[in-house]
Amino acid sequence: MSKELRIIGFLCNWCSYGGADTAGVGRFTQPTDLRIVRLPCSGRIDPLFVLKTLTGGADGVLVSGCHPRDCHYSEGNFYARRRLEMVKRFLPVIGIDPGRFEYTWVSASEGQRWQTVVRGFTEQIHALGPIQRFGKDAAATAAQLAASHA
Amino acid sequence: MPILDELKAAIAKRLPELDVVIGWGKGFDALHHTPVFITSEADLDKLELGPLSVQNLATYLTRYPKTKKIGVVVKGCDSRSVVQLLQEKLINRENVVVFGFPCEGVVDLEKVKRALEGQGMEIARVSEATFQGERCTLTTGGKAGSLPMADLWADKCNRCQYHDAVMSDEFVGQRLDRKAEDAYADVAAFEAKPLAERQAFWQEQMSRCIRCYACRNACPLCVCRDQCIAQTREPNWVSQRTGVEEKFMFQMIHASHLAGRCTECGECERACPVGIPILLLKRKNNKEVLELFDYRAGIDPEAKPPLLAFKVEEEKINERGW
Numbered sequence: 264m265s266k267e268l269r270i271i272g273f274l275c276n277w278c279s280y281g282g283a284d285t286a287g288v289g290r291f292t293q294p295t296d297l298r299i300v301r302l303p304c305s306g307r308i309d310p311l312f313v314l315k316t317l318t319g320g321a322d323g324v325l326v327s328g329c330h331p332r333d334c335h336y337s338e339g340n341f342y343a344r345r346r347l348e349m350v351k352r353f354l355p356v357i358g359i360d361p362g363r364f365e366y367t368w369v370s371a372s373e374g375q376r377w378q379t380v381v382r383g384f385t386e387q388i389h390a391l392g393p394i395q396r397f398g399k400d401a402a403a404t405a406a407q408l409a410a411s412h413a
Numbered sequence: 414m415p416i417l418d419e420l421k422a423a424i425a426k427r428l429p430e431l432d433v434v435i436g437w438g439k440g441f442d443a444l445h446h447t448p449v450f451i452t453s454e455a456d457l458d459k460l461e462l463g464p465l466s467v468q469n470l471a472t473y474l475t476r477y478p479k480t481k482k483i484g485v486v487v488k489g490c491d492s493r494s495v496v497q498l499l500q501e502k503l504i505n506r507e508n509v510v511v512f513g514f515p516c517e518g519v520v521d522l523e524k525v526k527r528a529l530e531g532q533g534m535e536i537a538r539v540s541e542a543t544f545q546g547e548r549c550t551l552t553t554g555g556k557a558g559s560l561p562m563a564d565l566w567a568d569k570c571n572r573c574q575y576h577d578a579v580m581s582d583e584f585v586g587q588r589l590d591r592k593a594e595d596a597y598a599d600v601a602a603f604e605a606k607p608l609a610e611r612q613a614f615w616q617e618q619m620s621r622c623i624r625c626y627a628c629r630n631a632c633p634l635c636v637c638r639d640q641c642i643a644q645t646r647e648p649n650w651v652s653q654r655t656g657v658e659e660k661f662m663f664q665m666i667h668a669s670h671l672a673g674r675c676t677e678c679g680e681c682e683r684a685c686p687v688g689i690p691i692l693l694l695k696r697k698n699n700k701e702v703l704e705l706f707d708y709r710a711g712i713d714p715e716a717k718p719p720l721l722a723f724k725v726e727e728e729k730i731n732e733r734g735w
């Protein structure tokens with residue numbers, strides 16, 4: 264794969280972080296673009312984490328929690344699912360490809376599944392390429408657009 | 414009886430049991446109404462009602478202690494804000510008296526301004542304005558001009574589905590029972606543009622933002638006020654820097670915090686002194702809420718906002734579909 268991109272993963276402590284650990288212990292090789300932030304629950308993930316991360320320059324954001332019905336706190340991921348779906352659907356209106364954000368469920372025992380998820384998501388982000396950072400070169404972008412319309 | 418007189422009578426009837434009634438009155442010039450706070454019968458003369466009654470007075474409800482007894486005059490769209498506040502238990506049903514009326518619509522003063530400029534007239538010099546049926550007559554410097562109302566209605570009125578208050582304790586006038594369509598064509602049209610162009614659009618628009626937060630303060634459902642995360646330093650969501658990222662971050666905060674709650678009164682956008690079309694971001698979320706959860710905010714006082722709820726099996730979310 265080409266040059267490393269910046270992908271941020273928000274993982275819940277109980278399932279997905281364990282799953283990533285299991286993948287490591289099992290020596291399942293993975294691309295190295297992902298940087299993990301561990302959180303107590305996917306329900307802790309404020310949609311603004313995703314928006315701030317993407318507009319702050321990350322090329323992709325991955326959220327992973329416990330499978331529905333398996334949440335350590337019973338309901339955290341159910342609330343998360345609605346919010347995360349909303350934030351994914353919001354991205355197009357601000358000009359960010361919704362493919363730069365995905366959320367999924369990986370349990371602590373699913374080392375293999377974790378490998379598949381990381382590989383798949385990293386490939387997807389590489390296909391999209393580096394993000395155009397919001398606010399960077401705003402003037403240049405505007406001039407370029409104006410020129411293309413002229 | 415003219416509707417304004419009916420309204421005055423209805424307010425006079427309920428006034429003894431209320432601490433204050435919020436309505437509209439004459440503003441600083443012929444084209445503005447301003448909120449008025451009625452505490453005695455003598456104040457009733459200040460009341461006005463019509464296409465200039467633009468402010469959503471529901472915004473004030475959460476500025477009083479919940480124990481105060483408040484009356485509020487609402488247009489159809491504003492009534493949805495009251496319902497949403499009730500849904501979220503931010504106001505007490507027993508302490509609020511809602512005065513509704515059949516709203517024909519409000520004018521968008523930006524449109525008036527542009528229409529007048531087209532005729533070589535200046536909006537600041539309008540000394541008299543009358544609205545009669547299909548036309549609006551404006552006088553500047555002794556000269557009268559007439560504009561078709563069809564060109565002046567706020568966009569939200571052209572797609573209005575709730576002219577009559579969705580909830581009220583006192584309803585004056587005859588219900589309009591009129592309902593336009595709203596298929597979110599504006600959102601779809603914007604999203605038909607290339608991604609880079611959408612991003613550039615917001616960059617360009619937000620470069621004008623002066624971070625006055627008028628959009629937030631006008632919003633009836635922005636209730637955190639002094640606790641707004643845009644102004645906390647710990648955590649520091651939005652820094653003091655003046656970059657377009659910081660400004661846009663605030664709009665993303667506003668849109669996210671209003672997801673499933675925004676009643677599309679349009680006050681955020683109207684209050685913006687530099688004309689940034691931020692309602693589009695909220696309408697985008699509302700479009701998704703409607704598609705995903707078959708839900709519109711502020712219709713049913715008993716309903717639970719979709720982002721405060723969940724279903725174990727979500728019918729329309731395909732979380733593994735990527």
Ligand code: SF4
Nearest residue numbers: 489490516518570573
């Ligand atoms: S949207 Fe409907 S209720 Fe609101 S001001 Fe316009 S016409 Fe009146």
Ligand code: SF4
Nearest residue numbers: 632675677678679681
């Ligand atoms: S976000 Fe704007 S349109 Fe929505 S409720 Fe607040 S002020 Fe009204």
Ligand code: SF4
Nearest residue numbers: 622623625626628685
């Ligand atoms: S009202 Fe307009 S200028 Fe003021 S903070 Fe909101 S978007 Fe920026």
